[in-house]
Amino acid sequence: MPSEKKSGYRKNFSLILTFIILMSVLFMLSLVLAYRFSTKFIENEFVSEKVNVLEQSIKPYNDFFQKKLPEVSYYNGYLDSATASNFVDTVLLEYPFVSKVIFYDSEVRNSPVNDGLNTGKFSFGPKSIYQFGSLVPKDSVALFSRDNTRNFIVGDDFNTLALKLASYIESLDTSRVPSPDELFSNFSNVRSNKITYLNIPRVEDLKMYKSMMRKELDPQPVYQQDMLSFHLDPYKIRIINTRPLLFQYIKIEPLTYDPLDISTSYLTTEITLPGPFSDYKLYFISSKSFIDKEIRSYFLPIALALLVFYSIVVLVAFLIYRNLNINQKMFKLQYDFMNNLTHEFKTPVSVIKIAGNNIKSATTLTERELKMYGKILDEEADKLNGLMNKLLAFTQIENKAIELNQDKISIVDFIESTIESHRLKHPDFNFTYETSGFKTFVTDPVLLGSLFDNLAENAYKYSPPERKKLHISARLIKGKVVLRFTDNGIGIPASEINNIFKKFFRIQNQYNQNGSVGLGLAFCKELVNFMNGEITVKSKVNKGSEFKIVLPYIDND
Structure with missing residues (x-):
């Protein structure tokens, strides 16, 4: 499946790149044609606009x-x-x-x-x-x-x-x-x-x-x-240059006037004066460099319009490419989520089934065996119940289907109860904590407990055996409750920091090969938002991570 995803990404990228290259070639070709059109148009104007000059002058x-x-x-x-x-x-x-x-x-x-x-x-x-x-x-x-x-x-x-x-x-x-x-x-x-x-x-x-x-x-x-x-004196006719940016010099000359020093670097045209001045003509001359300015002034709006059109096309191509990638990533996340969720459910269900079959097939069971099978069934049922509760709570929080309770808790007692429950599950988990500035505050203990449990589980799961440590800090700073969870785990790459709070996102490492649905930190983010707080993270690879949570401080005393 990953190879298919990568090939899909490459295919999308190559298609978009080919499209952009093709549009770029068409854009450059359009610019060349537009410049040639501008040159031809201005040269035609040079010939045709002499009539307006004549009409205004006479x-x-x-x-x-x-x-x-x-x-x-x-x-x-x-x-x-x-x-x-x-x-x-x-x-x-x-x-x-x-x-x-x-x-x-x-x-x-x-x-x-x-x-x-x-x-x-x-x-x-x-x-x-x-x-x-x-x-x-x-x-x-x-x-x-x-x-x-x-x-x-x-x-x-x-x-x-x-x-x-x-x-x-x-x-x-x-x-x-x-x-x-x-x-x-x-x-x-x-x-x-x-x-x-x-x-x-x-x-x-x-x-x-x-x-x-x-x-x-x-x-x-x-x-x-x-x-x-x-x-009449034709040389006293006042010449009115209606296109000063097109005609550099205009003068009245006899019909027989034929300059000898005009090279290819100049454009010239002429028109005969009417009536009694018919032996004379208006003679127009402009250098190519002078005409080029007028060509550029005519060409630039066309080029700008082409550039805007090209930019819109490239932007549309980028948006299509981005949406394709997002869709593919969402598909991959959903695919991984279903795989992991299936595995999460399948493991306890398999254990429960095996234990049930053993109980059913056994003719007699000792007291020790009954306790063992009871413990297995209880633990696996708790796993299923916890997973279901997390999914249900996540959905309820996203849809604002639950209300935020306001209970007064002792921060020290709350932290110690969390530490105690996790020490029972993980005897090798080393906990430390500190508090300052307050002893109690009003919050939702169930949601706060879910927040503590998720961050503690992540700290244990993503730490090497010799560095399974977590330090919890609770302080009152500027009227806010600031909680810090600092571990010595494997850390988070800087390139992944912005993604870890997204649903179904999993960092590809040895600790995520089995058993991660990609909802833990996304669930934490939703919990903190629901509690009107903020959550941020600082991390260094192979050094550890620190999750900082800021919650509003309310005390009924």
Whole structure:
């Protein structure tokens, strides 16, 4: 049976160890895969997050193009140079990427102009041209007037939008009202680093423009038609890095920019700017060591989650292994208990049966034989009765089925009666005792007697023939009754100290080969607990043991 138990333990341990090794391999593999996933994810983020950076960085431009320009384009009051100057000042403050604004104070006429566009009877040309900007000298604000051109050529910005206007008017369907989006797209022109737009006229004026293209009207009408050209500087766009832990450097570069010194230790990506900035791009660059920090910050929570999961699995495996061992130990204890209990019962029963058979088969018995058989039957019956009483008392105490009696006893008389009963059973048992601090106290004498008997029996049983000694000490210390039972026996190994008060536990030694059920000290522990006390032990192998019992002191005097 012991070999089977050991093999069972080895089997359980090997299974759990194999399981933990397998889970550890899976854990390490999961960490590797999680790190690779984190690396791939961050590298993909490096490419995809540039869109968010672009959107946030050009948000002021979108606001300018979608709100500010339409707001002024639909301004029907028309501008003069002073009003245009004030407008440009607010634009320059709010939108730093606008470097300069050229204002064309223009007219649509039914008669030819020297500078501008002439198509049919429709003419469009500037009266004056002004430039505004923080770096424009004051003496250079006025660029052109009909009286003084200052050698300034009207140029492509005006002519391109003038042709666009003439084409739109030529194809205009006067039977329907054009939409605002249609008007804005036809009255504006977006070029590299430049946005030019016309002040959008009323629908009635557009119809008049169409009439002016086909014939000369009488009288000849003249309409104010302002034009503004915004010069943009892409390098003044404020870059908003929405992922500072991902993008180490972001800068604006021409589309043709191609660095020559980028090695494999850097990650780069780029995205083209929209609209008038389409000749430029946002260029992103980060070193691998910089990206590794972001990878680790993303990987660590995943690794922590995996570690928690792994720890839970290992803990469950440990608990299963512990429960298996406990169950096996309980099975072994119960098996040993049944074996020993059977032996304990079997021995006196066999002796009683033998004595009974001898009495029954004998024709005559002498007085000496009658006394001998009577003594045998009496002693063996006492053994059976004692064993049954111990089991019954143990069960009753565990289930709180008995009450604690409170009787006053003399400690000296109690110890001496215990010594006397054990000397009768074991003449070679050497007893000594001492008391101090008290003479009587209130307790349950039956339970206390069971406690003394068990500890005395253990002291005799687990001592070599030449050292069968027991010293009992009873003292009153700090209002507590302290009992010490000191023997010179074989002692208890330190590794077994914590187990000796467990039910069915037996130390494997030569004294436990036969006749021990493993209930003695467990019974003592239950007795002391029931009496509201404490029991502890100190022991050295081959030197002896000392059991210390502390009980509450009650004296009715």
